[in-house]
Amino acid sequence: MTGGARATGGCVGGRPTRREFLRLAGFGAGALVLSGCGLLSGGRGDLPALSRPAPTGRVLEYTLEAAPTNFEIAGRELSTWGYNGGVPGPEIRVKEGDTLRVRVRNRLPAGTTVHWHGLPVPNEVDGVPHVTQSPIPPGGEFVYEFAAPAIGSYIYHSHVGLQLDRGLYGPLVVEPAREELSYDREYILMLDDWLDGLPGTPEDALGELRGSGRGMMGGMMRARGIEYPNYLINGRAPEDPASLTVRRGERVRLRLMNPSAETVFRFAPAGHRMTVTHADGQAIGPVEADVLRIGMGERYDVLLDADNPGVWQLAAVPEGKRGQARAVLRYRESAEESAPPADVQPPELQGRLLSYADLRDARERSFPDGGLFSGPDRTFELTLSGGMGRYVWQIDGQRYPEAEPLPVREGEWVRVQMRNHSMMAHPMHLHGHFFQLRNGTGCGPFKDTALVEAHMGELAFDFVADNPGEWFFHCHNAYHMETGMARVISYAGGA
Ligand SMILES: [Cu+2]
Known part of the structure; x- marks a missing residue:
C-alpha cells in the first residue's frame, strides 16, 4: 500500500x-x-444503502392525542397515559412512499414527543427531546410529516422520560406497494409489561431502582429487572385475552412487537410452528422456529398455517420474571371450546428457539467485507456497563446527557462493536438507519434494535451513514436509557 x-x-x-x-x-x-x-x-x-420508495402523492392524516386516560384491565379500572384514550394507541397504516402527517396534541401534564421507532425518517421529525426537537409543552401541538421510507412493522411511542412505560405507544405498519407474501389474515400483537399497584408509577419504580441499599425490592430490581404485576398483549391481561380468529386452512400473519419498557419476552404459539419472515420489519430468508425471543423495541413478522383446529395459547413469557402474557388463537370450527387457563405454558416454549445466527437478509445484501482492503471507514468499540451500586448505566464509560457525541460523516461505512460488562441484556437501538447484524453468516439481517447479551456478551453491526442529522443510539430498556445509557451519533464534525 x-x-x-x-x-x-x-x-x-x-x-x-x-x-x-x-x-x-x-x-x-x-x-x-x-x-x-x-x-x-x-x-x-457497493454499500447496502436504503433505497427510498418513490412518493405516491397520497397524504394520510392522523391525530394522536396524548392524555391521561382511564383504562380497564381484567375488570379493574386504572388511570394511565395513552393515545386517543386507549392502550395501545390507534393503528397507523400506510403504504411505502405515502406521506404520513400526524398531528400530536399534548393533553398531558408534562412535555412529550413521538418517535417513529425503526423508521429512518428525516432527522427533524425523529421525536427525540432536546436532540431533534423541544418537547411539545402541555396544551401544545406538533405536526410530524414524512414520506414512509421503508416497509415493515414499527412502533410509535413517546420518547420523553419513562412515558413509554405508562402506555404511550401504538403500532405503525408500512405496507409494500404490492404484497409479496401470501396470507389470509393479519394480526398485530403488542407485548407489554404493566405497572399497577406496586411499585406504582414508572417514576416510583425508578425511585426504587435508585434507592441503593434500602430494602429488598430495590436490590432485587437492580439485579434482575422489575417484576411487573401484569404482562399484557394488546392491552389485555391474561384473564381477558385478545382472541385471534382463524379458519382451518388459512395462513395467518402475526406482527409481533415489544414496546415494553423493561422486559424481554419469549413468544411461542401452542400447536403451531412459526415461519419467521421479517425481523424489525425487514425481510429475511424465511426460517422456522417454535420460540422467538423479542427484546424491547424488536419486532418479528411470522406466518402460521392454521392446520390444527382448537383454541390455542399464544404465550409471551417474560424472561427472568414470573407470569406470562397471552392471546388466544381460536378456530371458527372450535368456536364453542373454552380457552386454556391463563397460566398454561405451551410445551413449544421448550422447542427450537430462533437465534440471530439463523437470520439472513432476504435479498442477500451485504457490505463488501472480507477482502484485504475492504472494511469499514470508521469503527466504534463500545462497552456497555452499569447497574452495580448506584443505578447508572453507561455506554463506553459515559453517561447521557453528559456523554460526548459519536462522530460520523455522510457516506461512511460505520461499524459498531459492543461488549456488555453488565449483568443485564441490553436491546440497543439506532435511530434513523437500519444496520446489518454481523452474525457470522456474511449477510446478516437488517435491523434497528438488537440484544447484547449479559455477562460479556458481544455484538457488532455495520451501517451506512446515509441519513444526516443527530441520531440517538440507546438501550431500549426505558430505565437504562433514562439513567444514562444513550449516545448521540452526530454527522456534524466527523473528522
Ligand atoms: Cu439496557
Whole structure:
C-alpha cells in the first residue's frame, strides 16, 4: 500500500476507506464486487444503502392525542397515559412512499414527543427531546410529516422520560406497494409489561431502582429487572385475552412487537410452528422456529398455517420474571371450546428457539467485507456497563446527557462493536438507519434494535451513514436509557 492510498480520516488501522479502495481497485459503476453473500454491484451500489420508495402523492392524516386516560384491565379500572384514550394507541397504516402527517396534541401534564421507532425518517421529525426537537409543552401541538421510507412493522411511542412505560405507544405498519407474501389474515400483537399497584408509577419504580441499599425490592430490581404485576398483549391481561380468529386452512400473519419498557419476552404459539419472515420489519430468508425471543423495541413478522383446529395459547413469557402474557388463537370450527387457563405454558416454549445466527437478509445484501482492503471507514468499540451500586448505566464509560457525541460523516461505512460488562441484556437501538447484524453468516439481517447479551456478551453491526442529522443510539430498556445509557451519533464534525 502506498502512502497515497491511506485513509485521510475516519479509518481504523490505516486501511483505505471504502471509496478509496474501490477507486484503487478500479471499480467503477456497474463493476462487480464479490462478497460473502453473492454478487453486488460496485460503485455507489457497493454499500447496502436504503433505497427510498418513490412518493405516491397520497397524504394520510392522523391525530394522536396524548392524555391521561382511564383504562380497564381484567375488570379493574386504572388511570394511565395513552393515545386517543386507549392502550395501545390507534393503528397507523400506510403504504411505502405515502406521506404520513400526524398531528400530536399534548393533553398531558408534562412535555412529550413521538418517535417513529425503526423508521429512518428525516432527522427533524425523529421525536427525540432536546436532540431533534423541544418537547411539545402541555396544551401544545406538533405536526410530524414524512414520506414512509421503508416497509415493515414499527412502533410509535413517546420518547420523553419513562412515558413509554405508562402506555404511550401504538403500532405503525408500512405496507409494500404490492404484497409479496401470501396470507389470509393479519394480526398485530403488542407485548407489554404493566405497572399497577406496586411499585406504582414508572417514576416510583425508578425511585426504587435508585434507592441503593434500602430494602429488598430495590436490590432485587437492580439485579434482575422489575417484576411487573401484569404482562399484557394488546392491552389485555391474561384473564381477558385478545382472541385471534382463524379458519382451518388459512395462513395467518402475526406482527409481533415489544414496546415494553423493561422486559424481554419469549413468544411461542401452542400447536403451531412459526415461519419467521421479517425481523424489525425487514425481510429475511424465511426460517422456522417454535420460540422467538423479542427484546424491547424488536419486532418479528411470522406466518402460521392454521392446520390444527382448537383454541390455542399464544404465550409471551417474560424472561427472568414470573407470569406470562397471552392471546388466544381460536378456530371458527372450535368456536364453542373454552380457552386454556391463563397460566398454561405451551410445551413449544421448550422447542427450537430462533437465534440471530439463523437470520439472513432476504435479498442477500451485504457490505463488501472480507477482502484485504475492504472494511469499514470508521469503527466504534463500545462497552456497555452499569447497574452495580448506584443505578447508572453507561455506554463506553459515559453517561447521557453528559456523554460526548459519536462522530460520523455522510457516506461512511460505520461499524459498531459492543461488549456488555453488565449483568443485564441490553436491546440497543439506532435511530434513523437500519444496520446489518454481523452474525457470522456474511449477510446478516437488517435491523434497528438488537440484544447484547449479559455477562460479556458481544455484538457488532455495520451501517451506512446515509441519513444526516443527530441520531440517538440507546438501550431500549426505558430505565437504562433514562439513567444514562444513550449516545448521540452526530454527522456534524466527523473528522
Ligand atoms: Cu439496557
